[in-house]
Amino acid sequence: xxxxxxxxxxxxxxxxxxxxxxxxxxxxxxxxxxxxxxxxxxxxxxxxxxxxxxxxxxxxxxxxxxxxxxxxxxxxxxxxxxxxxxxxxxxxxxxxxxxxxxxxxxxxxxxxxxxxxxxxxxxxxxxxxxxxxxxxxxxxxxxxxxxxxxxxxxxxxxxxxxxxxxxxxxxxxxxxxxxxxxxxxxxxxxxxxxxxxxxxxxxxxxxxxxxxxxxxxxxxxxxxxxxxxxxxxxxxxxxxxxxxxxxxxxxxxxxxxxxxxxxxxxxxxxxxxxxxxxxxxxxxxxxx
Numbered sequence: 527x528x529x530x531x532x533x534x535x536x537x538x539x540x541x542x543x544x545x546x547x548x549x550x551x552x553x554x555x556x557x558x559x560x561x562x563x564x565x566x567x568x569x570x571x572x573x574x575x576x577x578x579x580x581x582x583x584x585x586x587x588x589x590x591x592x593x594x595x596x597x598x599x600x601x602x603x604x605x606x607x608x609x610x611x612x613x614x615x616x617x618x619x620x621x622x623x624x625x626x627x628x629x630x631x632x633x634x635x636x637x638x639x640x641x642x643x644x645x646x647x648x649x650x651x652x653x654x655x656x657x658x659x660x661x662x663x664x665x666x667x668x669x670x671x672x673x674x675x676x677x678x679x680x681x682x683x684x685x686x687x688x689x690x691x692x693x694x695x696x697x698x699x700x701x702x703x704x705x706x707x708x709x710x711x712x713x714x715x716x717x718x719x720x721x722x723x724x725x726x727x728x729x730x731x732x733x734x735x736x737x738x739x740x741x742x743x744x745x746x747x748x749x750x751x752x753x754x755x756x757x758x759x760x761x762x763x764x765x766x767x768x769x770x771x772x773x774x775x776x777x778x779x780x781x782x783x784x785x786x787x788x789x790x791x792x793x794x795x796x797x798x799x800x801x802x803x804x805x806x807x808x809x810x811x812x813x814x
Contacts, residue, residue, distance in 0.1 A: 529803035530777050533785045537566040538576035547790050554792035556588045557806035567595035582616045592618050597626025598648050602640035620659045623649050646688045653689025664693035666707035670741045679714050686718050694785045697725035701775040725787040726794035727765040770801040
C-alpha cells in the first residue's frame with residue numbers, strides 16, 4: 527500500500543498548559559513531514575490573535591506550511607481581508623476559508639452588515655489577491671443547514687469555481703460515506719482535490735456528541751463497540767484499529783491525502799500514521 531500524504535489540524539491554546547500541549551503536538555507530528563498544519567479560528571474571530579500567533583510560531587519552528595483558518599463571522603469585509611493580510615505578512619499564505627458557525631449559538635448564520643455573505647464571497651475576494659492557497663470545507667453528509675446532499679455538492683462546486691484549490695471534509699465514521707460523496711462530486715464536474723477529514727477518537731462520548739451537532743451519522747455498531755472497549759479499558763486500542771482500517775480502505779480506493787483532526791492530542795494520530803507507513807522524515811529544532 528502506498529503511504530498517504532498527511533496534514534494535521536490543531537487549535538490555538540487559551541492557557542499556558544494548553545500552549546505546552548500544542549507544542550508537544552507539533553513536536554510529535556512534524557517529523558511525519560505533513561503537507562501542512564492547519565490552525566483553527568474561534569467563533570466570531572474569538573481566537574483571532576491566538577490563531578495568528580500560533581500559526582506564526584508553528585511556521586517558524588517547524589519550517590512547514592501552515593494553513594490558518596479564516597471565517598466571515600462578526601467582521602466587515604475590510605476587517606476580514608486585513609486579517610488575511612496579517613497572515614501573509616508572517617509567511618502564512620495557506621488559508622482555510624470558511625463561513626463559520628452562527629454567533630452566540632444562533633440557529634442560523636447572519637452576515638455582518640458590511641461583511642461577506644457566505645464562504646463563496648470570501649473565497650472570491652481572497653482569490654483575487656493572488657496571495658493564497660485556498661482550502662475550503664466540504665460535507666460528505668448533509669450539513670445541518672442544507673436541504674440534502676445535492677446542495678452540499680452544489681455549494682462545494684461554487685467554492686471551487688470561486689477560486690478554491692482543495693477541499694477538506696468534515697469527519698465521518700464509514701469509508702463509504704466519503705466514497706459516495708466523492709462520486710457525487712465527480713458526477714457534478716468537480717475535478718479538484720477533495721481530502722477526507724479524519725478524527726481519531728480520543729474520547730467516544732465527546733466525539734459522538736460532536737458528530738450529532740455537525741450532522742455526521744454514527745453507526746449503532748460503534749456505540750456497542752466503544753461500550754465494550756471502555757468497559758475493558760481498550761478505548762484507545764479500538765480507536766487506533768478502527769481509524770487505521772478506515773484510512774487503509776481510503777488509500778486503497780485511490781485517496782492520496784489524509785487530514786487529521788488532532789484535538790491537540792497527537793498520540794492516536796501518530797499511531798495511525800505509523801500504521802499506514804508514514805515515516806518520520808524531519809524534526810523540530812526550535813520549539814518555543
